[in-house]
Amino acid sequence: MAKQTDFEPVAGGGLLDRRLFLQRGFYFTMATALAPAVASEAGDRLPWMEKPGKPFSNYGQPSPHEQKTIRWTMANSMAPGNGVSWTPLQDLEGIITPSGLHFERHHNGVPDIDPARHQLLIHGLVDRALVFTLQDLLRYPMMSCYCFIECGGNSNAAWRSEPIQTQAGYFHGMASCSEWTGVPLRLLLEEARIKGRAQWLIAEGADASMMNISIPLEKAMEDCLLAVYQNGERIRPENGYPLRLVVPGWEGVVNVKWLRRLHITSRPTMARNETAKYTELMPSGKARQFTFIMDAKSLITHPSIGHKLDRPGVYQISGLAWSGRGKISKVEVSADGGKTWAEAELQEPVLAKCFTRFRIPWRWNGEQAVLKSRAVDESGYVQPERAALIAERGQHGYFHYNAIVSWAVSPEGDISHVYA
């Protein structure tokens, strides 16, 4: 068997062929938050092997040893229900976000909804205005959509002139991915019989802010879902229990939680969240509006800030890529700050408008390196470098930041966030 040091790099900085993953006996050096030293044990049984374990539980919880894998929350000091929490992307693997770690954005807290009293009203430019109880909705044929939801304000710290030094999830983690299961919205709209001049749909939630937003009807008929389940169980309260509008690939704010009303109209309502917020002011003084689609984005989650490369060796670079326009077709990784790139392996399944996990082996020689990833989606869209995004949009758009993320690796093996 070839030695790890025998493999020829395919790009600068020590990137190796992505297909080496399939090589027998191939292994990685571990990047860790802390290097656990396994103490030598006296007997052949560890303490938990010497007595019966705990009994069954009605609802399983993460190991107490994983208590650091949590959402980091940040709310308005005067209004604890107005803020966000981030998915700890740097601690997670695979493509599905555990429901309890899905990011949150609430405008006025999480409502405590009694599902027996929750209804969905469809009215406006329809032949038949209809109201549905949750029990009614559960009688419809359902389908699943495996898709990401990303807040339009995700990654906004990267507009700042100085790179923020915090863990990846705590500035890119307003993006999460779930299996959402529910009723295709098209079924209910057809049942209500949309009138010919209808072009928009205004969705409203049953929270204290009665948050509302306008969505083009075309998208509603295409692939929107009235989701009742998230990752197999009923949607968590903070993610919209008992009913959430899922709008695949579009910015989080249109994925209305606690959905209770759909108003079919010929025009948008021009709500606060589609005019004053979730619009991007450009250097010209004009602002981009109705920027629904989340453009392709990727970032390396392992290694990233907070991880430590203990010694030179072959590491597994792993990250996430996603696009609101469809499937990810390619992710390239650079270990020399963007001078050369190598194609990463895309882990199956690769689904449209869903997180895609990418990986590539990398031999770190112990010197300064800059890691980057660049996603390309099936529409041909290429994730831009930061300088190109800022040249186009300026630095005051706040929303829809999707530029390439750069991590610097120091000779000591520490990771920092850089603009490179």
Add this chain to the structure above:
Amino acid sequence: MSMRSFLVCVLAAFFNAAHAESTGPDWGQPASDALIQKWNRDVFPDGGGLPEGNGSAVAGERVYRDHCQSCHGVEGRGGSADELAGAMHTLTDNPPDKTIGTYWPYATTVFDFIRRSMPLNAPGSLSNDELYAVTAYLLYLNGIIGQKEPMNANTLPKVKMPNREGFIGIDAHYP
């Protein structure tokens, strides 16, 4: 075939077999006009959806002090919540100053947002007269209307906001 088109095909086959004419199982109940009137709170830039009521900045100043100032600051200058008025910079300055006066394209949005979402600790508690009054006060603070100009379902949609033409539709265009 993608997973989505596969599912669509499976669903289509199901409906063709079970319901030759209807696409869904028709479990929706007819919604009464009374229910729609009670629930529908949408307001449009042309004034559609605005309720009865009336108020000016004179009355609105008191509503603002009682319900808004603790978070939005004196005269809307900002605090723990957004700055609403008193912009010191334009939209092309660095940094820009986004207030109701410099940024919001429609006056009806101010009324709609306050009615549905504010104040945070007691949303839905302001009367229509109070809502029109505090909307008038915010427009007055931004130098858009006079202190005594009454705001109501007729006058509010006619208010021309300074940044009315400031937006470019990207994934949808309106009008």
